[in-house]
Amino acid sequence: MPENTERDWVLPTEIPFSELKGKDLEECVYWLLDAMGAKDLEWRIGGAGGGAADGGRDLEAHFFEPDEEGELRPQRWWVECKGRSGTVESQEVKEACNNALAYEGIDRLIIATNTQFSNPTRDWVKEWQRTFSRPRVQLWDRAHLERYLSRHP
Numbered sequence: 001m002p003e004n005t006e007r008d009w010v011l012p013t014e015i016p017f018s019e020l021k022g023k024d025l026e027e028c029v030y031w032l033l034d035a036m037g038a039k040d041l042e043w044r045i046g047g048a049g050g051g052a053a054d055g056g057r058d059l060e061a062h063f064f065e066p067d068e069e070g071e072l073r074p075q076r077w078w079v080e081c082k083g084r085s086g087t088v089e090s091q092e093v094k095e096a097c098n099n100a101l102a103y104e105g106i107d108r109l110i111i112a113t114n115t116q117f118s119n120p121t122r123d124w125v126k127e128w129q130r131t132f133s134r135p136r137v138q139l140w141d142r143a144h145l146e147r148y149l150s151r152h153p
Contacts, residue, residue, distance in 0.1 A: 015149070017142050020114040021083025026058045029081055029112050032145070033061050035152035038077070075107040078135070082113040090121045093139070097128055100135050112140040 020028060023045075030043050038061035057078035064072040080096045082088045093111055100109045111117075117139045125137050140148070 015146070017114040017145070018085065021085075025081045025083040025112070025114055028145075028149075029079060029140075030059055032148055032152055033059060033077075033079070036063075036148070038063060039074075076105055077108045077110060078103075078106050079110040079112060082111060084113060084115045087116055087118050088113045088121065090118060090124065093117065093121050093125065094128075097125065097132075097137055100137075101132060106135040109135040109137045110140055111137070112145065114142055114145070116141045116143075 015028075026043065026045075030041065034041055041059070041061045043059055044057060058081045059077075059079035061077045061079070063075045063077060065075050067073045078100060082092055088111070096109065096111055100106050122139060125139060129137055
C-alpha cells in the first residue's frame with residue numbers, strides 16, 4: 001500500500017506577487033503557458049541590463065485553436081512580462097502594441113504584470129484594437145494571473 005504523502009498546494013492568492021518581477025515573473029508565465037498547452041514555447045532571455053535584445057517579447061508560443069470551419073489553426077502568441085511595484089506605465093503597453101505591428105504573423109499579444117494596468121491604458125488598448133484587428137491584445141494583470149494559475153496549477 002502506498003504511503004500517505006503530503007502534497008504541497010500552491011494557492012495563487014498566496015503567491016508573493018509583489019516580489020514576482022523580471023526573470024521570476026517570466027518563469028511563472030512560462031510554466032503557466034506550458035500548463036495551458038502551449039507548443040514550441042520559447043523563453044527569449046535577453047542580455048544584461050535594461051533594453052535586453054528579446055525582440056519585443058519575453059516569451060513566444062503557439063496554441064492550436066479552431067477556425068471558422070472547425071479546423072485547428074496555429075496561433076502565434078507573443079508575451080511581454082512587466083514586473084512592477086506599481087501600475088504598469090502606459091507607454092510600456094503602447095510600445096509593446098506598436099512594436100508587434102512591425103512583425104508579421106502574430107495572432108495574440110499578451111502583456112502580463114504582477115500588478116495592474118490603469119483604466120486609461122485599458123481604454124487606449126480598446127481604441128488601438130479597433131484600428132488594428134491583429135494581433136489581439138490581452139492585458140493579464142495580477143487578478144488574471146491568479147485566475148489562470150488556479151485553473152492551470
